Amino acid sequence: MATNLPVSAQSQGGVGTAPVPHTEHDDHLHDHEHHDQHWLWKYVFSQDHKMIARQFLITGIFWAVIGGVLSSLFRLQLGWPEATLDWLQPILGKWIEGGKLNPEFYLALVTMHGTIMVFFVLTAGLSGTFSNFLIPLQVGARDMASGFMNMLSYWFFFLSSVVMFSSLFLETGPAAAGWTIYPPLSALPQAISGSGTGMTMWLVSMVFFIVSQLLGGVNYVTTIINMRTRGMSMSKLPLTIWAFFLTAILGILSFPVLFSAALLLVFDRSFGTSFFLSDIYIAGQALHNQGGSPVLFQHLFWFLGHPEVYIVIMPAMGMVSEILATNSRKPIFGYRAMIGSLIGISLLSFVVWAHHMFVTGMNPFLGSVFMFLTLIIAVPSGVKVFNWLATLWRGNIRFTAAMLFSVGFVSLFISGGLTGIILGNATLDIQMHNTYFVVAHFHLVMGSSAFFGLFAGVYHWFPKMFGRMMDEKLGYIHFWLTFIGVYLVFMPMHYVGIAGFPRRYYSWTGFDAFSQFADLNKFISLAAILAFFAQFVFIFNFFYSIFRGRRATENPWNSTTLEWTTPIEPGHGNWPGEIPAVYRWPYDYSKPGAEADFIPQNVPYSQTPSSNLPYERELAE
Amino acid sequence: MTSLTILLVLVLLLVVFGLLFRLQILTAIFSGSYVRQIGTSNRVNAVLMLVFMVVGGAAFFWSFAENFGKMNPPIASIHGHAMEKMFWTTMTVIGVAFVLTQVLLFTYSYKYQHKDGRRAYFFSHNNKIEVIWTIIPAIVMASLIFAGWKAWTRITGPAPKDAVVLEVMGKQFNWLVRYPGRDMKLGVVNYRLIDASNEFGFDLSDKAAMDDFVAPEVHVPKGHPVLIKIRSRDVLHAVYMPHFRVQMYAVPGMPTRFWFTPTATTDEMRAKLGNPKFDYELACNQICGKGHFAMKLKIVVDEPDDYVAWFAAQPPVSKNADLMASFKQMSQQTGLGKGGSQGAKEAAIEEAGETPAPLSAQASM
Numbered sequence: 003m004a005t006n007l008p009v010s011a012q013s014q015g016g017v018g019t020a021p022v023p024h025t026e027h028d029d030h031l032h033d034h035e036h037h038d039q040h041w042l043w044k045y046v047f048s049q050d051h052k053m054i055a056r057q058f059l060i061t062g063i064f065w066a067v068i069g070g071v072l073s074s075l076f077r078l079q080l081g082w083p084e085a086t087l088d089w090l091q092p093i094l095g096k097w098i099e100g101g102k103l104n105p106e107f108y109l110a111l112v113t114m115h116g117t118i119m120v121f122f123v124l125t126a127g128l129s130g131t132f133s134n135f136l137i138p139l140q141v142g143a144r145d146m147a148s149g150f151m152n153m154l155s156y157w158f159f160f161l162s163s164v165v166m167f168s169s170l171f172l173e174t175g176p177a178a179a180g181w182t183i184y185p186p187l188s189a190l191p192q193a194i195s196g197s198g199t200g201m202t203m204w205l206v207s208m209v210f211f212i213v214s215q216l217l218g219g220v221n222y223v224t225t226i227i228n229m230r231t232r233g234m235s236m237s238k239l240p241l242t243i244w245a246f247f248l249t250a251i252l253g254i255l256s257f258p259v260l261f262s263a264a265l266l267l268v269f270d271r272s273f274g275t276s277f278f279l280s281d282i283y284i285a286g287q288a289l290h291n292q293g294g295s296p297v298l299f300q301h302l303f304w305f306l307g308h309p310e311v312y313i314v315i316m317p318a319m320g321m322v323s324e325i326l327a328t329n330s331r332k333p334i335f336g337y338r339a340m341i342g343s344l345i346g347i348s349l350l351s352f353v354v355w356a357h358h359m360f361v362t363g364m365n366p367f368l369g370s371v372f373m374f375l376t377l378i379i380a381v382p383s384g385v386k387v388f389n390w391l392a393t394l395w396r397g398n399i400r401f402t403a404a405m406l407f408s409v410g411f412v413s414l415f416i417s418g419g420l421t422g423i424i425l426g427n428a429t430l431d432i433q434m435h436n437t438y439f440v441v442a443h444f445h446l447v448m449g450s451s452a453f454f455g456l457f458a459g460v461y462h463w464f465p466k467m468f469g470r471m472m473d474e475k476l477g478y479i480h481f482w483l484t485f486i487g488v489y490l491v492f493m494p495m496h497y498v499g500i501a502g503f504p505r506r507y508y509s510w511t512g513f514d515a516f517s518q519f520a521d522l523n524k525f526i527s528l529a530a531i532l533a534f535f536a537q538f539v540f541i542f543n544f545f546y547s548i549f550r551g552r553r554a555t556e557n558p559w560n561s562t563t564l565e566w567t568t569p570i571e572p573g574h575g576n577w578p579g580e581i582p583a584v585y586r587w588p589y590d591y592s593k594p595g596a597e598a599d600f601i602p603q604n605v606p607y608s609q610t611p612s613s614n615l616p617y618e619r620e621l622a623e
Numbered sequence: 624m625t626s627l628t629i630l631l632v633l634v635l636l637l638v639v640f641g642l643l644f645r646l647q648i649l650t651a652i653f654s655g656s657y658v659r660q661i662g663t664s665n666r667v668n669a670v671l672m673l674v675f676m677v678v679g680g681a682a683f684f685w686s687f688a689e690n691f692g693k694m695n696p697p698i699a700s701i702h703g704h705a706m707e708k709m710f711w712t713t714m715t716v717i718g719v720a721f722v723l724t725q726v727l728l729f730t731y732s733y734k735y736q737h738k739d740g741r742r743a744y745f746f747s748h749n750n751k752i753e754v755i756w757t758i759i760p761a762i763v764m765a766s767l768i769f770a771g772w773k774a775w776t777r778i779t780g781p782a783p784k785d786a787v788v789l790e791v792m793g794k795q796f797n798w799l800v801r802y803p804g805r806d807m808k809l810g811v812v813n814y815r816l817i818d819a820s821n822e823f824g825f826d827l828s829d830k831a832a833m834d835d836f837v838a839p840e841v842h843v844p845k846g847h848p849v850l851i852k853i854r855s856r857d858v859l860h861a862v863y864m865p866h867f868r869v870q871m872y873a874v875p876g877m878p879t880r881f882w883f884t885p886t887a888t889t890d891e892m893r894a895k896l897g898n899p900k901f902d903y904e905l906a907c908n909q910i911c912g913k914g915h916f917a918m919k920l921k922i923v924v925d926e927p928d929d930y931v932a933w934f935a936a937q938p939p940v941s942k943n944a945d946l947m948a949s950f951k952q953m954s955q956q957t958g959l960g961k962g963g964s965q966g967a968k969e970a971a972i973e974e975a976g977e978t979p980a981p982l983s984a985q986a987s988m
């Protein structure tokens with residue numbers, strides 16, 4: 003066993019820890035196990051979950067930059083509709099016509115921004131990174147159940163990325179029917195040029211993406227069920243693992259439905275079927291298709307689409323729970339309630355999809371049912387927020403960069419989640435549907451808060467990922483600029499939305515009702531572009547610290563979970579010796595009677611007689 | 624050239640920044656502050672949390688109040704007024720929850736910042752509290768659901784029998800409007816009969832279609848229920864009329880509908896707003912292609928008498944020679960539109976609607 007007593011972070015004077023001698027690991031200990039490994043197998047086609055996690059993370063960062071650039075472009079158009087954009091001609095070429103952005107290209111930008119952010123950054127980049135990295139380390143396994151499948155999962159994602167990225171450079175432009183790709187617009191190249199090759203590539207890319215998600219998901223679930231170390235019962239799992247577990251299940255059950263929707267759409271596009279098409283006269287021609295239903299596609303899409311938003315947010319919830327507890331030096335409040343609410347959210351997330359379709363012509367009775375189910379989901383979401391607040395209460399809070407982002411996460415989740423209560427009410431959604439109110443809602447609750455979860459995770463687990471620390475000061479700067487930035491962007495969007503401003507509008511100046519917000523739109527655009535540039539502080543910090551950051555210690559945050567019992571840079575197999583056994587839950591922070599203010603999961607009760615609670619005394623024997 | 628200079632300046636700035644950063648780290652290491660994990664910066668961050676709450680909260684409330692007028696475009700339908708009330712009631716409820724939780728979040732962050740020698744309070748769970756904060760939100764949600772559900776069933780329920788009926792058809796990238804004419808029956812249309820002069824695809828072998836008329840804008844009478852039937856002939860569109868709190872998709876192959884009762888004429892609204900150029904507008908609110916953002920249709924709310932006069936003055940499609948010629952040619956070409964109302968009905972999409980409004984609707988106005 004590597005350590006059996008709290009390891010003090012002596013090199014930095016950790017708080018409240020008795021300076022127990024540091025069990026020093028030879029830095030090179032793990033190296034000689036596989037120094038003969040070719041770099042190609044070590045860095046590229048690696049089957050080590052930690053390397054795969056890093057691959058997901060760096061690909062995700064790449065995509066986030068692309069997604070951010072796209073949004074800056076369309077915010078330019080919205081903020082300064084009368085400006086000439088000739089200076090973008092060298093980059094955008096023919097998409098700038100007479101100094102103006104082409105309206106079809108505007109739609110392509112919006113579509114690709116949404117697709118990239120939802121799927122490539124916040125699904126693959128977030129869950130792909132941390133499920134891979136943390137599951138084996140926190141359950142005490144040497145690797146994923148199938149390292150090979152795990153490697154395939156990354157490479158399918160990579161393939162999917164390559165296809166999607168190339169579609170940006172097509173002559174006819176990338177897909178442009180919105181990230182929700184509703185047919186008939188997405189089915190007919192006559193309707194919009196992005197529905198030609200661009201849409202084909204979107205669909206192909208998404209099929210690879212789904213394969214990647216399923217390979218990953220099956221692995222995560224199997225690993226969590228089968229490969230927990232001795233003593234790690236389900237009720238001793240850190241909340242991160244619970245969140246990844248339920249996320250993977252959601253993905254496994256819902257992504258195949260997106261696959262079927264994509265497949266049927268491919269049939270309609272290429273083989274003359276009529277699943278989603280009917281009674282269409284377009285470009286001077288009546289099409290033969292009859293009997294299909296565009297609303298059917300929406301049902302299929304949102305059957306994935308709604309669980310998808312929870313696939314995005316639940317890993318962030320798990321990591322934030324972990325980071326809040328660690329840095330408040332307190333147990334997470336209501337561990338079981340937290341698990342219960344995660345399960346509740348997971349179950350409910352499968353039966354609320356049609357709240358995206360209240361006014362699509364769906365039977366109004368269904369609307370009533372889905373309104374009922376949708377508003378219920380606010381209850382477990384509320385429980386989570388209250389438990390996070392209770393975790394902070396009477397804590398002893400350490401503001402690491404990760405902690406700041408976690409607090410920011412909770413704040414943004416509240417702000418965005420509450421407006422869901424408006425949108426989930428079918429009556430109110432008649433007015434709000436497809437306005438900027440919806441845009442504000444999901445950018446706060448999903449976009450911003452999931453990004454905050456991602457940042458929190460990176461700052462927190464960076465030492466374990468790269469063996470070095472990120473710079474804290476830059477982390478603070480990054481946090482405050484971003485936190486202020488996203489609120490400046492998305493709060494005013496509500497105002498515009500309440501007034502009824504439709505989303506996906508290239509320009510609003512044609513309408514009296516919407517033209518009064520020119521100044522506000524300029525403000526939003528400015529804030530958005532500045533917030534985007536603030537992210538380069540992070541990117542600099544990230545890459546700089548990989549190579550030049552301060553060397554990490556084994557357990558820099560004085561954390562209780564198993565990943566911190568591994569060497570500073572764990573090799574393939576994670577623990578050089580035997581895998582530690584687990585004796586207690588992961589939240590023994592500041593336990594009365596204990597010497598240190600944390601007791602790692604692998605410390606048996608027999609070693610902590612002074613702090614054992616009554617029922618734990620029996621376990622100590 | 625300028626872009627090259629800008630690039631150069633940016634690169635230089637980056638280099639300077641990098642150097643400063645390195646310098647800062649080195650001095651920190653020498654002065655020893657690098658190893659102290661919990662120092663001044665912890666306090667600074669905690670204070671900033673409080674500052675953020677106070678300044679941010681104040682800025683939010685100020686800007687909210689500042690924009691409140693703009694946020695509330697005038698409303699001109701019966702259910703619209705009810706929805707408006709429900710909206711702001713719900714906003715108040717979530718506003719209370721918002722302030723409560725955010726204030727707790729930021730004050731806890733400040734108040735429980737790290738202090739040397741203090742220990743966090745080991746408090747792992749309390750089932751009573753969990754039950755309380757499950758039940759209370761559940762009750763609030765239940766009442767919101769109940770109110771929403773009642774309004775929803777009323778709004779989406781069948782239109783009154785005497786409603787004025789008209790049809791709006793979305794296409795890339797404008798709206799087409801037609802009225803049922805004197806017989807108060809919308810005639811059958813068939814998408815295979817569409818061409819440049821017969822944009823709706825009227826099937827003129829159906830007698831009911833002969834007196835239908837098309838209009839460049841929507842006219843509706845004040846104070847009378849109006850049933851809008853909605854179609855699309857190419858991709859999805861959405862009929863969105865923010866002043867009336869009306870929204871419904873236009874779906875190819877599946878006619879939809881929405882009914883409402885306007886409460887103020889265009890002239891009344893102009894007078895009320897002091898804006899002689901004001902018009903009610905219908906916007907497309909579902910992405911439909913290049914011209915999506917400009918798919919606008921003017922809506923005029925008339926006094927009932929003016930409406931009847933306007934209605935009577937419109938020429939029926941049977942008076943449109945181009946359209947008649949086009950229909951003849953198309954029906955010969957396609958073999959459609961020969962079976963009178965029966966055959967036409969079979970060829971056309973099922974109308975998802977109740978019987979068209981009776982004549983009395985017109986007469987009673």
Ligand code: HEM
Nearest residue numbers: 311315357358380419422423425426435436440444447448
């Ligand atoms: C309190 C819980 C929530 C409720 C009641 C709720 C309700 C809704 C409703 C009714 C809509 C549809 C609005 C419309 O299109 O008219 C919507 C949109 C959306 N919500 Fe939520 N939501 C909640 C939480 C969340 C969370 C936690 C996420 C993601 C992490 C999320 C992500 C989204 C997204 C991405 C959309 C927009 C999709 C699109 O049209 O492009 N929501 N929400």
Ligand SMILES: [Cu+2]
Nearest residue numbers: 308355357358
């Ligand atoms: Cu949803």
Ligand SMILES: [Cu+2]
Nearest residue numbers: 907909911915
């Ligand atoms: Cu449109």
